[in-house]
Amino acid sequence: xxxxxxxxxxxxxxxxxxxxxxxxxxxxxxxxxxxxxxxxxxxxxxxxxxxxxxxxxxxxxxxxxxxxxxxxxxxxxxxxxxxxxxxxxxxxxxxxxxxxxxxxxxxxxxxxxxxxxxxxxxxxxxxxxxxxxxxxxxxxxxxxxxxxxxxxxxxxxxxxxxxxxxxxxxxxxxxxxxxxxxxxxxxxxxxxxxxxxxxxxxxxxxxxxxxxxxxxxxxxxxxxxxxxxxxxxxxxxxxxxxxxxxxxxxxxxxxxxxxxxxxxxxxxxxxxxxxxxxxxxxxxxxxxxxxxxxxxxxxxxxxxxxxxxxxxxxxxxxxxxxxxxxxxxxxxxxxxxxxxxxxxxxxxxxxxxxxxxxxxxxxxxxxxxxxxxxxxxxxxxxxxxxxxxxxxxxxxxxxxxxxxxxxxxxxxxxxxxxxxxxxxxxxxxxxxxxxxxxxxxxxxxxxxxxxxxxxxxxxxxxxxxxxxxxxxxxxxxxxxxxxxxxxxxxxxxxxxxxxxxxxxxxxxxxxxxxxxxxxxxxxxxxxxxxxxxxxxxxxxxxxxxxxxxxxxxxxxxxxxxxxxxxxxxxxxxxxxxxxxxxxxxxxxxxxxxxxxxxxxxxxxxxxxx
Numbered sequence: 098x099x100x101x102x103x104x105x106x107x108x109x110x111x112x113x114x115x116x117x118x119x120x121x122x123x124x125x126x127x128x129x130x131x132x133x134x135x136x137x138x139x140x141x142x143x144x145x146x147x148x149x150x151x152x153x154x155x156x157x158x159x160x161x162x163x164x165x166x167x168x169x170x171x172x173x174x175x176x177x178x179x180x181x182x183x184x185x186x187x188x189x190x191x192x193x194x195x196x197x198x199x200x201x202x203x204x205x206x207x208x209x210x211x212x213x214x215x216x217x218x219x220x221x222x223x224x225x226x227x228x229x230x231x232x233x234x235x236x237x238x239x240x241x242x243x244x245x246x247x248x249x250x251x252x253x254x255x256x257x258x259x260x261x262x263x264x265x266x267x268x269x270x271x272x273x274x275x276x277x278x279x280x281x282x283x284x285x286x287x288x289x290x291x292x293x294x295x296x297x298x299x300x301x302x303x304x305x306x307x308x309x310x311x312x313x314x315x316x317x318x319x320x321x322x323x324x325x326x327x328x329x330x331x332x333x334x335x336x337x338x339x340x341x342x343x344x345x346x347x348x349x350x351x352x353x354x355x356x357x358x359x360x361x362x363x364x365x366x367x368x369x370x371x372x373x374x375x376x377x378x379x380x381x382x383x384x385x386x387x388x389x390x391x392x393x394x395x396x397x398x399x400x401x402x403x404x405x406x407x408x409x410x411x412x413x414x415x416x417x418x419x420x421x422x423x424x425x426x427x428x429x430x431x432x433x434x435x436x437x438x439x440x441x442x443x444x445x446x447x448x449x450x451x452x453x454x455x456x457x458x459x460x461x462x463x464x465x466x467x468x469x470x471x472x473x474x475x476x477x478x479x480x481x482x483x484x485x486x487x488x489x490x491x492x493x494x495x496x497x498x499x500x501x502x503x504x505x506x507x508x509x510x511x512x513x514x515x516x517x518x519x520x521x522x523x524x525x526x527x528x529x530x531x532x533x534x535x536x537x538x539x540x541x542x543x544x545x546x547x548x549x550x551x552x553x554x555x556x557x558x559x560x561x562x563x564x565x566x567x568x569x570x571x572x573x574x575x576x577x578x579x580x581x582x583x584x585x586x587x588x589x590x591x592x593x594x595x596x597x598x599x600x601x602x603x604x605x606x607x608x609x610x611x612x613x614x615x616x617x618x619x620x621x622x623x624x625x626x627x628x629x630x631x632x633x634x635x636x637x638x639x640x641x642x643x644x645x646x647x648x649x650x651x652x653x654x655x656x657x658x659x660x661x662x663x664x665x666x667x668x669x670x671x672x673x674x675x676x677x678x679x680x681x682x683x684x685x686x687x688x689x690x691x692x693x694x695x696x697x698x699x700x701x702x703x704x705x706x
Contacts, residue, residue, distance in 0.1 A: 100290040105253035106143035106280070108289065110210070111296050114151040119302040125207075125267070126179050126547065127152035129162035132183020132390040134223060139285025140182050149234045150498025154576065157568035161540035163195030163206065165569060168537075168544030170204045172502070172524060175336045176303070177548070178205040178267055183280065185211045186224025190236050196243040198532040199275040202359070203424075204334070205267040208244070208277040209384075210237050213319065215251040215281040237279035245274035250321055251287035252279050254633060262648065266302040268705070270439060271424040273377050285435035297674050302367040306338070306423060308438030310444065316436050317450045319419050323392035326352050326456050329375055329391050329605060333397015336519065337440035340523045343396065344368065346444045351455040354392065355383035357404050358530035360397065376404040378512035382467035386413045386459060396410055396421045397440045400430060403530070409675035432706065470670040477639050484639050485661040486513045490583055492553060492639045498645035501553040502527055504545055506537035508559040509592035509667060510585065516520025524549070536566030539582060542684055543569050546578040549566060553581065553650070560586040567629070573655045574630035580648045582631070582657045583642070584622050591664035600679045601691030626657035633657040674698050 103111065130153050132141045138277035143549045144153045156162035159181075166179035189210035198476060213225050213235045221227050228234035241247050246266040248259045258696045260351050262459065265278040308316075309310035319325060327701040334343050340363050346575050347354050347370045354364055355375030364371040373380030375387060384406075387393070391413045400420070408431075411418075421443050436443055473490025478484055486509055493503070499521035505511050520526040527545055529537045541597040542556035563584050589608035597607060605609045609618040626633040632652050642660055649656035679695040680688055 099293045101293050101296075102287055102288055102290050104143065104288050105256060105284040107146065107290050108141040108253065108295075109260065109280075110140075110147045110151055111142040112256070113180060113207075114147060115296055115298045117298060117300045118262055119300060120176065121300060122177070122507045124177055124264075124301060125151065126152055126177055126577070128180040129154045129156050130182045131156060131159055131162065131184070131188060131561055133188050133211065134282070135185035135188070135282045136182050136209075137184070137283070139282060140211070140280065141207065156282070156572050159188050159191035159564060160195050161569040161572070163192045163565055164198070164534070164540035164596070165209070165536045165544035166206045167195060167199045167202070167204050168504070168527065168529075168541035170206060170698070172281070172527060172545040174338065174524070174662065175205055175273055179207055180207040180208065183211065184224070185222075185235055186226075187214060190239055191547070193239045193243060196240055196275045196277065197526070198529065198534050198537065200245065200407045202531040203273050204275075205273050206275050207263060207267065207294060208240065208275060208616050209280055210240075210277070210283070212249060212279040212281045213236050214283045216283055218532040230551060233532055235279065235408060238279040243275065244277040245280070245685040246276045247582070248277070249279040249281070250284055253284060253287050257295060265302060268303070270304050279666070286612045288532050289311035295554055305439035305442045306437070306465065308436045308443050312436045313443070313446055313450060313488065315434050316419055317420070318392070319392055319434055320350070320447070320451060321454055324457055325413075325459065326392040327384070327386050327390040327652045328352050328354045328394045328396060329357060330360035330363040330396055331357045331398025331612070332362055335523060337397065337423070339397075339444060340364070340700060341374070342441050342444045344367060345571035346448050348622055349448060349455075350451055351458070355458055357398050358515055358528050361515065361528070361620065362523050362526040363384075363517070365521050366519040369464065370459065373467055374515040376406055376410060377673050377675040378403060379671055379673055380467045380516055381470065382463035384410065384671060384673055385463050391416050393418045395419065395433070396444070398422070399427045401531070402676065406673035407657065407702060408704045409676075409698065412701070454544055455502065455603050467671070469568065474670065476670050483661055485663055485666045487517055487586060487668050488508055488641065488661060489512060489583065490557070490640050490658060492516050492642045493502065493557065493583055496643050497555060499525070501525065501544055501550060501555055504528070504538060504542040504554060504556045505558065505562055506541065506564050507535040508557060508590065509595070510557050513668055514557065514591070516668055519615060525570045533672065534663055535562040538562055539567055539573075539580070540569040542580040542582065543578055546573070546580050556580055556582040558582060558584055559591065560584060560588065560620070560622065561590045567625070568703045570626060570627035570631055570655060570657065577654070579652070581646070582626070582655070583657045584657060585662045586659060587664035588618070589664060594664060595667060596677060599691070600677060601685065601688035618706050622659045623657070626659075631655040631657045635659040637661075643671060648683050676702070
């Protein structure tokens with residue numbers, strides 16, 4: 098057996114650089130890195146030696162780097178991913194939030210934080226978390242509950258098993274998610290005689306598990322019996338490359354479609370069977386069909402509460418759920434008719450078994466009515482009032498072409514975008530709403546641009562999320578990956594302020610002007626974005642915003658546009674109830690009244706049905 102002598106870190110980088118996806122392109126788009134004492138000597142030297150064979154990207158914040166890596170994977174439909182390395186201690190724990198985001202959204206990313214010395218000779222080292230009752234614990238154990246696969250590399254040869262296991266997880270359709278390899282800093286530098294065969298190029302093909310024939314037969318029987326079926330398209334439709342298959346299936350069998358946050362853009366917005374978004378932030382058209390549907394065909398969705406209206410949306414007394422998902426955990430939810438299999442393969446098999454069966458007609462006017470409402474709330478406003486989020490969305494929509502990708506994550510914007518954005522092409526809508534992580538937006542936009550360099554990327558972010566994390570705007574300038582960022586300044590956490598008031602509370606601690614302060618907040622976002630190297634300007638109206646968007650498209654680097662918005666309005670049309678518990682006892686009449694409404698709403702829930 099031929100061997101090659103390398104450090105453990107050199108071996109890891111060489112192995113990762115040889116992994117390819119089914120298109121025979123590198124699976125990894127490189128490694129994001131912020132170096133510290135726990136990874137600079139071992140992993141840092143290995144990455145330097147790899148050069149362009151495994152490029153290293155420098156970020157400004159560990160969580161931001163990880164968000165960029167995760168967005169890259171999502172924009173690539175999980176066909177590609179990135180590695181992220183940090184030192185031990187705070188560098189590592191800064192990534193735990195991002196790991197949770199990837200775990201919730203089932204997205205691949207490889208975390209390689211440095212770890213304490215395996216030999217324990219210099220213990221306790223700088224930044225070491227000491228557990229008084231367990232000598233094996235380090236800060237990296239925080240990753241365990243938010244990793245699909247976790248390993249601590251305490252000897253070089255452990256990589257011979259750990260790395261293939263990591264790749265198997267990152268490329269598995271059902272178990273896909275974050276992998277953490279906590280890499281002891283002394284082990285990184287230790288040499289070992291590695292089998293040369295370990296570094297042979299390997300192609301990882303996307304598995305397409307076929308559903309059980311009995312499950313398919315049950316699904317066909319349910320679809321044939323349904324008088325008003327409806328499809329809910331989730332993110333799994335994108336990850337299975339099944340957008341065209343969904344369109345063919347829906348049209349052949351005349352079944353209307355609603356889209357989740359992750360599923361949006363599975364069908365073009367103007368497809369007559371695409372009734373729009375579903376659930377709490379849903380279109381009135383899709384929600385009207387959902388309320389009356391006797392069969393909900395959930396494809397590639399985990400049916401979280403925003404999709405189901407906290408399980409109060411589906412009101413048909415005899416409604417059933419048919420869940421098609423590559424992950425058996427998801428198909429088993431809520432007493433569903435389970436079909437465990439790849440979305441693309443399953444749709445093809447169901448299509449063949451159903452033949453020319455077509456569902457009964459549904460009310461097509463629901464969509465035209467919704468589109469009229471949508472166009473109304475996104476139209477250019479008249480008067481001098483501050484614009485709403487919806488009006489800003491309308492201006493941005495009118496300023497981009499059909500290939501543009503809109504990026505968002507948290508606050509009121511995801512709800513408005515889910516309702517109102519007209520996505521023309523698959524992956525044209527990139528909103529992280531599984532974890533709804535404030536601060537994802539700009540870093541995520543950078544990752545999307547790295548994955549889709551030929552498409553315009555427009556990040557829409559509120560002032561609250563911008564303040565949470567904005568440093569990767571500087572990274573986008575540094576790396577030459579241009580993004581357009583539209584910053585909506587409503588002076589606070591407007592979405593949660595509205596929720597606070599809707600549940601009977603006073604505006605408190607959410608808007609800057611109602612929070613405790615000595616000096617009123619006056620943040621100059623234009624100056625701040627400009628200081629990071631972006632071209633930046635502030636506009637005072639929606640009309641000025643559209644003109645600024647034209648300048649942004651022509652710019653040679655990242656561009657930031659700031660606009661003041663009204664924190665109170667949201668789109669009344671569409672939507673559905675969301676279960677947010679209201680205090681059962683309060684001295685305030687508004688809270689008690691909200692509690693009565695809440696108790697009435699609870700009666701519509703069917704959580705176990």
